Amino acid sequence: MRDPAPAPEFRTSALERLSFDNSFARLPGDFYTRLAPEGLPAPRLLAFSPEATALIGLSPECWAQPEAADYFAGNSLLPGSEPLAAVYSGHQFGVWAGQLGDGRAHLLGAVQTPDGPIELQLKGAGQTPYSRRADGRAVLRSSIREFLCSEAMAALGIPTTRALCLVASPLPVRRETMETAAIVTRMAPSFVRFGSFEHWASRDRNEELKTLADYVIDHFRPALRDEPEPYAALLADVARNTAIMIAHWQAIGFMHGVMNTDNMSILGLTLDYGPFGFMEAFDATHICNHSDEQGRYAFHRQPAIAHWNLYALGGALASLVGEHDKIRDLIDGAYIPTYEQKFMQLACAKLGLAMAHESDEDLLRATYSLLQDQRIDHTIFFRALSGLPAQVDEADRSRIDAPLRDHFVDREQGDAWLAQWRARLTLESRSDAERQQAMLATNPAYVLRNWMAEGAIVKARQGDYSEIARVLDCLRQPFTTREGFEDFAKLPPDWANGIEVSCSS
Structure with missing residues (x-):
């Protein structure tokens, strides 16, 4: 070479x-x-x-x-x-x-x-x-x-x-x-990671640990320099930004697959794409990484794993921040409420809710119970929901609700949930058109399903790189339904069930 x-x-x-x-x-x-x-x-x-x-x-x-x-x-x-x-x-x-x-x-x-x-x-x-x-x-x-x-x-x-x-x-x-x-x-x-700090802490190299913390603060979070305790403020900042990232993952149905501390960005960015996946037939316990035999990084565990990783980072910063109790309080105080608030905001937006109401948590629980029970495609469910009206005559309900209702295996459970959703929409002040427009801008028509990537890979191995460009063109505007990409907005083809991704992916 x-x-x-x-x-x-x-x-x-x-x-x-x-x-x-x-x-x-x-x-x-x-x-x-x-x-x-x-x-x-x-x-x-x-x-x-x-x-x-x-x-x-x-x-x-x-x-x-x-x-x-x-x-x-x-x-x-x-x-x-x-x-x-x-x-x-x-x-x-x-x-x-x-x-x-x-x-x-x-x-x-x-x-x-x-x-x-x-x-x-x-x-x-x-x-x-x-x-x-x-x-x-x-x-x-x-x-x-x-x-x-x-x-x-x-x-x-x-x-x-x-x-x-x-x-x-x-x-x-x-x-x-x-x-x-x-x-x-x-x-x-x-590209500084949680593991960048763990490296020096594991070697008791406190001077290098401080140098790295100062580097991150001075170059990427300069406002923290004015805080009474800049290093504690840095840890809380990382916890908040990590919580926001994870809330986005859970709301969109993204699974990282390898949430090791060396794959966690100090800036709260999704880092290192390996055996990732986007939720299709909803299963909160889904494990997208074939190498994850114990299910450590299953979809429903991602918020808790991020929390655990923050404790690992906090332990690495102990010489700069303080004792265990202080670190725990900093992380818990920043991560837990930020995650809960951000996920609630994103999930409610997916349902077309702009005004907070005490019944929203009940509706969210019912929504994810419906998805779990009926294994509905996550992306298709929310996209189809975006086009439904808030009110419908009983005589026309089956026809109007068909774009979503046809995905219900148990129609009775699905109809009951739609009634609950529509009852909640009566508390909103927006018109149907405003709400539907907002939902379509929140619920994508397209995500990168593994079968889409696999199709581009197979063609590329044959010397045809056009599918890479086609998939990218589609995903650049995920909220806009466009002619020529109808296949990407449908349920996965049967052959996609055999796709496995692992740490070698």
């Missing part, structure tokens, strides 16, 4: 004019290892996100430049970038795993934008000192999944890292079978 070539001094392309500043590289050397990406042979740009491209001040035309594939395959370094791999540790499936780190990711640096710095990271760019005997590569299959889901989540309004582009190569990579390599360029203000 050839070494990355230096960029030409005469810069003409928009990519070469990006303004980098790798603030993480200003930390002491123990926080990372500087090293160049290994690069990929014969790279090909498969896809890019127009929205993510705009975030760093570029236009889609920049991707027509012949050097674009080489830059994002790690074959050439973007001017001003300072590639490095960060060290961190963490708990995996509830067990302390010790030192981990960027085993297949290279942080290039942060592009300066009017809204603040955005870091670019190549995922799959070769071995690092933290690869733990792995090859440091990502395969086309997992890279397509991460690229699509990162942008799908952003379009749904869920806090997430982003995906700028996807580059593939014929380089063979062995997993369960022989596959080919790919690199997805990820974007976030920062």
